[in-house]
Amino acid sequence: MEYQASVNKLTQPLVQHLIDNADKLRLGVQVLENGCTVIDAGINVPGGLEAGRIIAEICLGGMGTVSISHSAYTQNWPLSVNVHTGNPVLGCLGSQYAGWSLSHEKYYALGSGPARAMAKKLKDGQEEPVEELYKELAYADKFETTALVIENDAIPPLAIIEKVAAACQIEPSKLTIIVTPTSSLAGGVQVVARVLEVAMHKAHALHFPLENIVDGSGSAPICPPHPNFVKAMGRTNDAILFAGQVHLFVKGSDADAEKLAKELPSSTSKDYGKPFAEIFKQYEYDFFKIDAMLFSPASVIVTAVESGKSFRAGQLDNALLDQSFGL
Numbered sequence: 001m002e003y004q005a006s007v008n009k010l011t012q013p014l015v016q017h018l019i020d021n022a023d024k025l026r027l028g029v030q031v032l033e034n035g036c037t038v039i040d041a042g043i044n045v046p047g048g049l050e051a052g053r054i055i056a057e058i059c060l061g062g063m064g065t066v067s068i069s070h071s072a073y074t075q076n077w078p079l080s081v082n083v084h085t086g087n088p089v090l091g092c093l094g095s096q097y098a099g100w101s102l103s104h105e106k107y108y109a110l111g112s113g114p115a116r117a118m119a120k121k122l123k124d125g126q127e128e129p130v131e132e133l134y135k136e137l138a139y140a141d142k143f144e145t146t147a148l149v150i151e152n153d154a155i156p157p158l159a160i161i162e163k164v165a166a167a168c169q170i171e172p173s174k175l176t177i178i179v180t181p182t183s184s185l186a187g188g189v190q191v192v193a194r195v196l197e198v199a200m201h202k203a204h205a206l207h208f209p210l211e212n213i214v215d216g217s218g219s220a221p222i223c224p225p226h227p228n229f230v231k232a233m234g235r236t237n238d239a240i241l242f243a244g245q246v247h248l249f250v251k252g253s254d255a256d257a258e259k260l261a262k263e264l265p266s267s268t269s270k271d272y273g274k275p276f277a278e279i280f281k282q283y284e285y286d287f288f289k290i291d292a293m294l295f296s297p298a299s300v301i302v303t304a305v306e307s308g309k310s311f312r313a314g315q316l317d318n319a320l321l322d323q324s325f326g327l
Helices: 007-020 049-059 088-096 133-137 158-168 185-192 195-205 229-243 254-263 276-282 318-325
Strands: 028-031 037-040 064-070 079-085 100-104 107-112 120-123 126-129 146-150 175-179 213-221 245-250 299-304 309-314
Touching: 007 037, 007 049, 007 088, 007 146, 007 175, 049 064, 049 079, 049 088, 049 146, 049 185, 079 088, 079 195, 088 133, 088 195, 088 213, 100 158, 107 158, 120 158, 126 133, 158 175, 185 229, 195 213, 195 229, 195 245, 213 229, 229 276, 229 318, 245 254, 254 299, 254 309
Parallel strands: 037 175, 146 175, 245 299
Antiparallel strands: 028 037, 064 079, 079 213, 100 107, 107 146, 120 126, 213 245, 299 309
């Protein structure tokens, strides 16, 4: 891949900004006995929308901008998160995607952010990425510090922190773990800010050539938080499934661009049609039983940059959004 920028180098100032402005952003910062810095963005502190916005930019590997604004594109939910990256493959898949599975005893979490690109494991005596995806992206990063974002309502145990540091080949003192509960304001923003990333992930699942995606942006309404984990998670998903809008700019033929547009929206999934929390319950809270094609934005535009033609598919569903958000 071209433009092999370091996602860890780019995010370091953003991580430092969280630490330096923790009081203003209502974050908790603690240094553990092993030297790792843990930032609490909503467990024992209020956190907030702005903290979530900055954390979303960290998740993107410093490759994109995330803003919060008011918009009239949904009937009842004007507060929106807007995401743009000029390198959507590296920013979204190479950093923001929650692809690192971490567990210890009863603690389980998915890790996202720039640490993923540094994580290595030994296989048959050879060093290789923890995630197979990086082989396909032909990307690896190395930097003196790193950060990992975890969506959970508890600080990870030391065993997981040591595992992350070891995989990234750094001392724990050079590692920052940012924890965002799904039910928190910051957690809600950083999940909804994945609106572009889910489109990229689905494009990858549809075998669209990633090297042909040259730019992208997306937006989705910020959901009201909910104290119940399943309902909170459902709302963050539904913000994207029912009202997420994405615009991709691609190289290649008009036919390929049109095909991608038609296949991308969430409404193409057999599981589309009711709030995510209900679907999750229907499948006995087993993520892997849910149709993977559901995880995508409601409405998409795909522009073929070589011809100038654009193709649009999908639509917003205000009724389902209101039902999910508890109006």
